[in-house]
Amino acid sequence: MRPSLSGADGRNELTSATFMRSLAxxxxxxxxxxxxxxxxxxxxxxxxxxxRMAWYSGLYRLTSQITSRVPAAPEVKARxxxxxxLMAGLEDLLxxxxxxxxxxxxxxxxxxxxxxxxxxxxxxxxxxxxREVERRRRHRDGQEVWREAERRGYPRYYLQNxxxxxxxxxxxxxxxxxxxxxxxxxxxxxxxxxxQALPPLGEHLAGRGIAGTRLLDVACGTGRFLGFVKDNxxxxxxxxxxxxxxxxxxxxxxxxxxxxxxxVEGAAERLPFADGSFDIVSCLYLLxxxxxxxxxxxxxxxxxxxAPGGLLLLVDSLQLGDVPAYDALLEHFPVxxxxxxxxxxxxxxxxxxxxxxxxxxxGTEIAYLSRVMRFRKPETAARARVSAAKRPMPPTARNRAxxxxxxxxxxxxxxxxxxx
Numbered sequence: 001m002r003p004s005l006s007g008a009d010g011r012n013e014l015t016s017a018t019f020m021r022s023l024a025x026x027x028x029x030x031x032x033x034x035x036x037x038x039x040x041x042x043x044x045x046x047x048x049x050x051x052r053m054a055w056y057s058g059l060y061r062l063t064s065q066i067t068s069r070v071p072a073a074p075e076v077k078a079r080x081x082x083x084x085x086l087m088a089g090l091e092d093l094l095x096x097x098x099x100x101x102x103x104x105x106x107x108x109x110x111x112x113x114x115x116x117x118x119x120x121x122x123x124x125x126x127x128x129x130x131r132e133v134e135r136r137r138r139h140r141d142g143q144e145v146w147r148e149a150e151r152r153g154y155p156r157y158y159l160q161n162x163x164x165x166x167x168x169x170x171x172x173x174x175x176x177x178x179x180x181x182x183x184x185x186x187x188x189x190x191x192x193x194x195x196q197a198l199p200p201l202g203e204h205l206a207g208r209g210i211a212g213t214r215l216l217d218v219a220c221g222t223g224r225f226l227g228f229v230k231d232n233x234x235x236x237x238x239x240x241x242x243x244x245x246x247x248x249x250x251x252x253x254x255x256x257x258x259x260x261x262x263x264v265e266g267a268a269e270r271l272p273f274a275d276g277s278f279d280i281v282s283c284l285y286l287l288x289x290x291x292x293x294x295x296x297x298x299x300x301x302x303x304x305x306x307a308p309g310g311l312l313l314l315v316d317s318l319q320l321g322d323v324p325a326y327d328a329l330l331e332h333f334p335v336x337x338x339x340x341x342x343x344x345x346x347x348x349x350x351x352x353x354x355x356x357x358x359x360x361x362x363g364t365e366i367a368y369l370s371r372v373m374r375f376r377k378p379e380t381a382a383r384a385r386v387s388a389a390k391r392p393m394p395p396t397a398r399n400r401a402x403x404x405x406x407x408x409x410x411x412x413x414x415x416x417x418x419x420x
């Protein structure tokens with residue numbers, strides 16, 4: 001459900017914020033009507049995405065000016081992609097995003113309309129925190145989180161200041177900064193890359209229907225992808241799992257307008273769900289932040305949680321060889337940013353990893369700096385384990401509390417509901 005203009009007492013509260021949200025929602029609704037001119041949709045998209053790219057690219061340039069860059073090795077620097085190479089990939093991504101919207105594969109982004117006040121607030125927080133990020137980068141200190149003893153209920157691999165960001169993934173402050181940090185890094189293209197997982201999701205749902213179908217988003221973070229999912233398929237039962245309670249709280253706020261959403265705190269390598277609980281599993285930008293051993297444990301758990309015939313959708317960083325012109329960029333990334341498992345990820349054979357877990361590859365597409373992968377669990381796999389009609393729903397906070405992989409703090413399922 002979309003945000004309403006009515007307040008808690010039923011009276012209209014036509015504030016600027018609610019007006020802008022409602023206007024954006026109305027435009028997204030219009031894109032689904034056959035009477036709307038394709039030119040109007042195209043103009044709105046190009047205007048909104050152009051402003052978005054200009055804003056985040058500007059923040060990227062400002063960041064480059066006020067922080068020190070980590071120099072690339074001469075051999076790597078000589079192979080760095082040109083601006084022209086990068087712009088070609090970005091333009092291809094945006095053209096595909098618009099084509100998907102025009103073809104009705106998914107709606108115009110619900111937040112397509114620029115919100116200057118929110119952007120300025122986010123930018124101010126980002127720039128204030130940038131001083132701390134720069135301090136860690138200069139000292140190559142990505143272990144600040146690990147030194148805080150009270151946070152050791154988490155697996156050691158997780159206790160990192162990924163990207164040198166403040167508090168790693170373990171505070172509300174980090175959650176509030178994360179989306180703007182990622183968009184600055186990718187020049188405003190992160191959401192468009194995420195949306196490229198929606199067409200195969202729609203194809204799967206078109207063939208099977210939504211009634212009784214369940215989707216699990218592993219490492220859901222602040223809920224950006226789940227927001228796109230619910231905006232297009234509001235009746236789809238969805239569960240978001242993340243190890244960070246702070247990020248789940250942010251996701252809860254973002255997803256409050258929607259029903260049939262449950263958030264669960266837990267780890268990908270030890271999913272707190274019964275075998276075959278989900279018809280679809282999505283996993284975005286997690287694998288490159290897992291060490292190889294944990295990556296394989298997570299693959300096995302995802303396969304276990306998928307029902308026979310179920311679909312796995314992965315969106316993650318490119319790997320070496322996907323776009324040869326970008327290879328040097330991938331080699332330098334873990335040097336410039338604290339990504340301790342990335343160099344192994346870009347060389348890992350993900351197809352073989354998921355095949356060993358019992359999943360069949362169905363295709364890989366390039367989406368600018370990301371790859372979109374599809375895997376299927378064979379219909380014959382574990383058919384007798386769980387009946388599709390009787391698969392239990394994921395546990396709620398009332399009937400189950402899960403332990404972390406380390407045996408530390410408890411991980412409890414939490415439900416959120418919103419909208420009218």
